[in-house]
Amino acid sequence: MIAHFDLDAFYASVAQRDDPSLRGKPLAVSGSSRRAVVLTASYEARPFGVRSAMPLYRARELCAELIVVPPDFARYREASRACFAIFESGARALEGLSLDEAFVDIATDDIAAATSYAVAVRERIRREVGLSASAGVSTQKMVAKIACDEAKPDGLKSIPPGSEAAYLAPMPVGKLPGIGPKTQVRLAAERIERIGQVAELSEAELFRLFGRWGRELRELARGNDTRNVVADRETRSVSSETTFEYDVRDIAELRRVLAELAVDVAERLAAHRLRGTTIGIKLKRDDFTIVARQTTVAQPTSERATIEAAANRCLERADLGEHAVRLLGVRVATLTEELTEQISMFEGPPA
């Protein structure tokens, strides 16, 4: 069984945890520049339509009383470390996706045991870290992630083995990875609105609608996600990516988001005591083409500025054509461990 954990409104929740005057208020964590984007919105801000990756000026238009606080990655990293140590207790493998999100391979095929593990983790995170984590439990990654998403905020959902396809079938196609609002509109015009319909598409239809990505998408829709949890200990790269809730054409905007992703990757490299020499970007265009570019730096690095500069060079070489971008990611690979401190954050506190 696999559990997917995701801290609820992580950056905003850390701010509210540490400053009681912010609790219960609509809050956005964001940079302060005129063109900044929202990194996280508190649950109080979400009824106004405020979402992460949204330009801050737009968030302010939607919610006049929005409180904006700057990000504090040192505090996020500290909270993340504490949570990851808890995720790992009793797990066979832990795969971090970002500071606040992870897949855990629970060494059992018993759903009741897996669910009790997730309950215990959520309780410990609340008690020891003061935050709420939602959880999804399934035999597969995508289903666990979707279940976690459905359980939010502050919930837990377990999907019994064998019921994955039936669980997915009635869901909107937008729950599948890479299917954004624009594609949903395009699919709706063809009366394709549910995941179950994607599961039944022919090869030809799949290719016409999704290109080369189609077959993989259909397997996911059928509840056949065979990807394993890849333990961070074996990690060969550290990456961070974001899917836009709107298609982005503006290069300046892409550069801003790259800067935020570079911060995340740099913080996670530092947390793992890792440095890398290969720096790359991945982007998904609105025609579903994946474009990847990478470059090499002379010295292994975990420096934000170096990663950001290299990622920007990659962006200059990326072939966007006339296309908008719906997903952008930054990745650092060819990793070496820093020698100063060999104890990984995932090895937990000394006995």
Ligand SMILES: [Mg+2]
């Ligand atoms: Mg989260």
